[in-house]
Amino acid sequence: MTQTAPASTATTPPVPRRPGRIHRAWFVAAVAFVTIIGSAGFASLPGLLIEPLHAEFDWSRGTIGLAVSVNLALYGITAPFAAALMDRFGIRRVVALALLVISGGSLATVWMTAAWQLVLFWGVLVGLGSGSMALAFAATVTNRWFTARRGLVTGILTAAGASGQLVFLPLLAWLVDQHGWRPATVTVSLSALTVVPFVWLLLRDHPADVGLAPYGGEYAAKPAPVAGAARRAVTVLFKSARTGPFWLLAGTFAICGASTNGLVRTHFVPAAHDHGMPVTAAAGLLAVIGVFDVVGTVASGWFTDRFDARRLLAVYYALRGVSLLLLPLLLAPSVRPPLIFFIVFYGLDWVATVPPTIALCREQYGDDGAIVFGWVLASHQIGAAVVAFLGGLARDVFGSYDVVWYASGALCAMAALMSMAIRGRSPGPALTATAR
Incomplete structure (x- = not known):
């Protein structure tokens, strides 16, 4: 009788087996999609909280923007360490714990009485x-x-965040309008908590865990857990920071974050409200951005599999910059066709930058591409954090958001030029050998 090695050892993986009619990778991607949707409520809420918190606690918009800034900055700084922790402890454990922290933090805001508690x-x-x-x-x-199909799958999973925005934003806007901001934060908390069982029961860390090869690839044993996750993340940062492409990717993605999460997601609703538009109508427009974001991001993933990622980024940033320069002319008390055109156009471009950016990180840095992208994402969120704070401060100082729209449009033009300066070839061997 032929014996097979036990599946639990890292050096003796289970005997490879043929995938079924539908490869297990697609089920894992589906679970990841649902997980990202379930945790997306936290990203939909900040723009809806600015006016209610200002009215109830008399906190300045700059103070509220500071809390959003800390959120966005930590979102980015945590990402590369999370990628390394997933290599050490597995995707399932890290994601389940993250969902519990999101749920607890959101629920705790219900009882806050001071601005430091919001932070x-x-x-x-x-x-x-x-x-x-x-x-x-x-x-x-x-x-x-x-x-x-990596580009396509990256586009689909990136679009999950927009789908979550689509699901949550109209509901949260209605809750805030009809029942106040507290029921909305409880809803965000419960949605994150609901996803935890799906992650724990259905998500798997590696194809070798179920005896499969990656979709479209050859079977490989599951790597042994990588010790020193924090040290590895920092080492990869220092190695990649010695290369020019890293700084170009980080710079362009910082501008991406500034012009999306920091500006539009955080300040579009209060800016539209300044022009007399009801909060629910403005939130509905952001939800429409989410609809077209799904289309644009999936399409961008498809394009990334076929075209030069640098040129795609240049086009995306240039078009985004033009649209932001025009936005102050389009805001009005009611929703008019030119504003709808902006919403559709901006939605298609919202996170279309993600698939080509991930592809360039993978091309330049090989097996360490996910951790490098984590650091690039950190720059995205730092850019978002700066503009989330400065946007609220500009509103307090100038009485409008116009100067922030114009500045962001100019930055997007700079990002388009930076994208074309990224080298098309890998600068050298992957960082893994020296980083671990």
């Missing part, structure tokens, strides 16, 4: 939890489970 609960706790659920999660799942 602690929403800024620190939700920021740390959401950082572990960041796009590094999508990059890790894609890198492990897919060899073919």
Whole structure:
């Protein structure tokens, strides 16, 4: 009788087996998609909280923007460490814990009475939890489970965040309008908590765990856990920071974050409200951005599999910059066709930058691409954090958001030029050998 090695040892993986009619990788991607949707409520809420918190506690918009800033910054800084922790402890454990932290932090805001508590609960706790659920999660799942169709899968998982926005934003806007901001934060908490069983029961860390090869690739044994996750993340940062492409990717993605999460997601609703538009109508427009974001991001993933990622980024940033320069002319008390055109156009471009950015990180840095992308994502969130704070401060100082729209449009033009300066070839061997 032929004996097979036990499946639990890292050096003796289970005997490879043929995939079924539908490869297991697609089920893992589906679980990841649902997980990202379930945790997306936290990203939909900050823009809806600015006016209610200002009215109830008399906190300045700059103070509220500071809490959002801390959230966005920690979201980004946590991401590369989360990618390394997933290599050490597994995707399932890290993601489940992150969802519990998001749920607890969001729920705790119900009882806050001081601004520092908003910074602690929403800024620190939700920021740390959401950082572990960041796009590094999508990059890790894609890198492990897919060899073919990586661009498409990256686009689909990136679009999950927009789908979550689509699901939650109208509901949260209605709750805030009809029942106040507290029921909305409880809803976010429960949605994150609901996803935990799906992650724990259905998500798997590596194809070798179930005796399969990655989709479109060859079977490989599951690597042994990588010790020193924090040290590895920092070492990869220092290695990649010695290369020019890293700084170009980090710079362009910082501008991406500034012009999306920091500006539009955080300040579009209060800016539209300044022009007399009802909050529910403005939130509905952001939800429409989410609809077209799904289309644009999946399409961008498809394009990334076929075209030069640098040129795609240049086009995306240039078009985004033009649209932001025009936005102050389009805001009005009611929703008019030119504003709808902006919403559709901006939605198609919202996170279309993610698939080509991940592809360039993978091309330049090989097996360490997910961790490098985590650091690039950190720059994205730092850019978002700066503009989330400065946007609220500009509103307090100038009485409008116009100067922030114009500045962001100019930055997007700079990002388009930086994208074309990224080298098309890998600068050298992957960093893994020296980073571990």
